[in-house]
Amino acid sequence: MKFAYKFSNLLGSVYRKGNLLFTPDGNSVLSPVGNRVTVFDLKNNRSETLQIEGRMNITCIALSPDGCTFIAVCEDGEALLCSLVSRTVLHTYHFHAPIHAVRFSPDGRKFAVTRESKVLVFHAPGKSREYNPFVLYRTFYGPYDETNCLDWTSDSSAFCVGSKDMNTRVYGARRFSNLIVYSMSGHNDEIAGAYFEENSLDLYTISANGRLNVWECDTDLDGLKPYEAPDEEQKQTKLHTYKEARGEGAGFSKITSTAFHKHTHILVTGFQDGVFFLHEMPDFNLIHSLSISDQSIASIEINKSGDWIAFGCGGLGQLLVWEWQSETYVLKQQGHYNNMNCVVYSPDGQHLATGGDDGKVKVWNTSSGFCFVTFTEHLAAITGVIFNQKGQVVLSSSLDGTVRAFDLNRYRNFRTFTSPRPCQFSCLTIDPSGDIVCAGALDSFEIFVWSMQTGRLLEVLAGHEGPVSSLSFSPSQELLASGSWDKTVKLWDVFENKGARETLNIMSDVLSVTFRPDGGELAVSSLNAQISFWDPQLAKQVGSIEGRHDIGYSRKEQEKITAKKAFNTVCYSADGQCVLAAGRSKNVCIYSVANQMLIKKFEISCNMSFDGMEEFLDRRKMTEFGSLALVDTEEGKDVSLPGVKKGDMSSRHWKPEVRVSCVQFSPTGRAWAATTTEGLLIYSLDSTLVFDPFDLEMDITPSNVKSTLAKGEYSTALMLSFRLNEQSLIQEVMENIPIPDVEVIINNLPDIYVDKLMAYVATAIESTAHIEFYLIWARQLLMQHGPRCDHNKYSLQYLLSLGRCKRKFVTQVGSDSGLDQEEEEGSSSEAELAMESLSDSDSDLLMDNT
Known part of the structure; x- marks a missing residue:
């Protein structure tokens, strides 16, 4: 089993804070999600979270006019220059202060940043060959308070800045004799937005209390004169207020965002x-x-x-x-606008169901990354979700005392399971046949068993002396395993109603139990950070893993000692050889069951905006009165109320804690999902074709590749397109190559490009409409570079041997039944239909590879 899982996508969180952006073509939206950026492709109905992480939550982003690069700025002022083509970080720059707005000029040559009461204008990265992409052009002063918003004129010659001091100022991006800085007042609240008219210096300003001012300028953009002498005539403006947007006074909402x-x-x-x-x-x-x-x-x-x-x-x-x-x-x-608690894959791996503290059950499409249905019938937090065997029904348990079944064909709640006495359900499972539903209770320490067909309560299993934390049905036996805080795991025979068959004594409180996919082993996670493995037939422990050091140490800001960590969730891989474990930590661990050792550890986040990211005490925050986090400050960073674990209106201050509440392997084992503080993280082995250039030079550009193709230099154009490695460009080059030239091009293709061409042709054949054209490419590749297919030689050898066996069998049957020569040849030809579809050269090629 491979373990090279990489971050693939982020589901369950679509927007946190910051500003949204459209791409230049208008078909995609860039949305900051925590310390990441998600791209929503509205035309193809897909979402993709970029593999770019900041140190803290991203508060503002700016996209270049050409749509190739963007700048993302975090809460602490760290700016990331990123490529939207390669999805990588190109450069990092620190402003050392919070940034409220970043915007590129329309010509793409500069970008402006509002920092405290100043405006910093930089040369745009990539427009000049500088070693440092962030080259400061000029700093503009004037505001008396923090600057909120900014906008450029259409020709990038000037920009305006709105401030909390209720004034808007217009600056010349270059030195003009009739425009240095012009300040406009007239508002009695901070400026929420300021915008220039198209091809004009006329200005609209909007304040937070709903007042709109229109400023008319008696100078056109063409009237701005380059700087010559200091005594030139200055720019004159006049104010004209049309009317108030929402009026002034109490009772009206405050403007929080604007766009023009x-x-x-x-x-x-x-x-x-x-x-x-x-x-x-x-x-x-x-x-x-x-x-x-x-x-x-x-x-x-x-x-x-x-x-x-x-x-x-x-x-x-x-x-x-x-x-x-x-x-x-x-x-x-x-x-989920609150914590996400649980996740489960559908049997076909196409869908994911999640449940959160907001009482909602959401079903997500793994390929598109979008939620296509939300069930809101529950009145309290969701504690467990599970699909039935066919994947057409999703069940959920909740603290509101109900277990509900939802139909994914009609999108309705068609069954509700309740208990005789109101109780809070903490876990949920369903038997492999889909007929029996079981849920464990927090307060009554019982397990309730219902019939899926009738909805009636069949049995109440009692015996635990603490809250039931986890349930799991054996895939191969009529056996139910239940874990509890009473330090026991009980094995029940639900169908014979004979009570607990076996009781397994664990050294600590049980947090999670799960059966191996074949039902031959049971994994138990306990509060002492151990994972123990048991034989359910013999009720005997067969192994254990000590994970205290692997899960990692974390210390919250207000904790004086390091909290005790444990694996709250455990899941087997599809082949049963490994387990995936996680808990109240930023680490997710994969263990080998046979060797009982750590194989790989994943750090799900590096976002310092979360609590619990520090492993050790930060002595820089220590004062003579103790930790700075335990001291009330006058800046609004009050100490949170005792016991506050999630955001609510009563908390003076709340900082979310990084944790993993549930992990789940996909049925194919090619991916796994984890519900975290950030959202639903997907890690996958399957990677899409992305911008991955090699041997790149300055003159290798898409325009040069297309011009080379137009000249008829097909071989050169193909190699240049693979050096850029952009899928659309490779497709355009290949589909413009005449078929008679394919054999010559492949014959003279350097070996370094053969593997890349093979990989691209194999991917394109699955989705292209020009199937015959790409099959010609595939045939020529196999003819000229067949020995590269050594990894398929056993499969090819099997196909050949199967054909020989079938041919021999048909010949033997024909001779025994007295068939004449023509009938025997006809029967043999039917048996060898697959072999005859290959030419002689193809058959020789298969024999050579075997």
């Missing part, structure tokens, strides 16, 4: 109560208004055409894309 589309003159304002307005400027005509949430709208962005508007609501983790002309949703996604 310059070409269509559409202004979008989002409010604290989840309402947004669309106005046509400069006449301020109300076009549309809608309430999309009961939480404040944190970010708004409009795509290039002005048809789609993206909204982000951080309070509930919502991401919406609204087409305002047809008044329809293009995208409507919401993650």
Whole structure:
């Protein structure tokens, strides 16, 4: 079994904080999710979380006009320059202060950053051959308080900055004689948005209390004069206020985000109560208004055409894309806005079901990364989810005292299981046939057994002396295993109603139990960070793993000593040779059952915005009064209330703790999922074709490759496309090569490109409509470079031997039955249909490979 699992995707979280961005083509949305960035492809209905991590949560992002690079800035001011093509971090720069806004100039030559009360303008990375991508051009001063927002003019000659000091200032990006800085007041609240009109210096400013000011400039963009002498005539502006957007005074919501589309003159304002307005400027005509949430709208962005508007609501983790002309949703996604507790794969591995503290059960598509159905019938936190054998029903247990069954064909709750006395269910399982449903209780220490067909309660299994923490049915036997905090694991024969068959004594409280896929072994995780393995037939322990040091140490900010860690969840791999274990830590461990040793450890996050990331006491935070985290400060960082473990309105301060609540292997073993504080993380062995250039030079560009192809230099163009390794470019080059030239090109292809061409052809054959064209490429590759297929020689040898055996069998049957020569040849030809489909050269090639 391979263990080279890599981060593949992040589900269950679609937006946290920061600003949203559309790609230049308007088909994709970039959304910051914690310390990562997710790209939602609206055209192909797919989502992808980039393998880019910041040290803390990302608060603002900026995309270059060409759509190739973007800048992501974290809470502490760390900026990551990333490539959207290769999905990698190119450079890191630290501003050493929180950043509120970052924006590229329209010409892509500069970008501006609002830092404290200053504005920093940098040369855009990649536009000049500098060793340091972040080259400071100039620092602009003037505001008396923090700067909130900024916008560039259409020709990138000037920019405006809105500040908390209720003023908006216009700066010249270059030295002009009639524009140095111009300050405009008139608002009585902080500036929420400031925007230039298209091809003009006219300005719109919006304050947080709902006041809109329109500023008309008597100088055009062409009227800005380059700097010549210090006594030139200065720029003059005049103010014209049309009317207030929402009025002034108490009772109206506060503006939390704004966006302006310059070409269509559409202004979008989002409010604290989840309402947004669309106005046509400069006449301020109300076009549309809608309430999309009961939480404040944190970010708004409009795509290039002005048809789609993206909204982000951080309070509930919502991401919406609204087409305002047809008044329809293009995208409507919401993650679990509280902790995610459990996850399970469907039997075919195509879907994932999750349950969270918000009482919702969500079903996700693993290929697209989108949630396609949400069940909200539960009234309390979800503690367990499971699919039935066919994958058409998902069951969930909850602290509200119910177990519910949901139909994935009609999307309805068709069965509800309850107990005679109200109790809180902590775990759930279903037998392999799908007829028996079992749930364990926290308060009554009992296990309830229901019939899936009738919904009736069949049996109540009593015997545990503590809360039931985990249940698992044996896949091969009529056996139910239950783990409890009373330090025992009981094996029940549910169908014979004879009570507990065996009781296994564990050294500590049991947190998780699970059977091996063949039912021959039982893995038990306990509070002392041990995983013990038991033979369920003999009730005998056959092995154990000590994981105290593997799970890692973590210390919360307000903890004086390191907390005790353990594996809260354990899962077998598909072949049963390994177990996946995780708990209240940032580490996920894979162990070999046979060798009882650690094979690989995965660190799920490096986000320092979470609590519990530090392994040791940070002495830099120690003061004469103790740890700084245990001292109330005047900056709003109050010490949290005792016992607060999740965000609520009563907590003075809450910082989420990094933890893994559930892990699950996919049925194929090619991937595994983990519900974490960040969301649902998917790690996979299958990697898609990404930008992975090699032997790259400055003159190797897509335009040069296309020009080489147009000249008829097909072999050179093909090799250049593989050096860039962009899938669309390789496809364009290959499909423009004439068929008669294929054999010559492959014959003269250097060996370094043969493997890459083979891999691409194998991938393309599965999805292309030009199947015959790619089969010609595949045949020529096998003819010219057949010995490279040594890893398939045993399969080919088996196919050949199977053909010989069948041929011999048909010949023998024909001779025994007295068939004449023609009938025998006809029967033999039917048996050798697969062999005859190959030419003589192909058969010789197969023989050579074997």
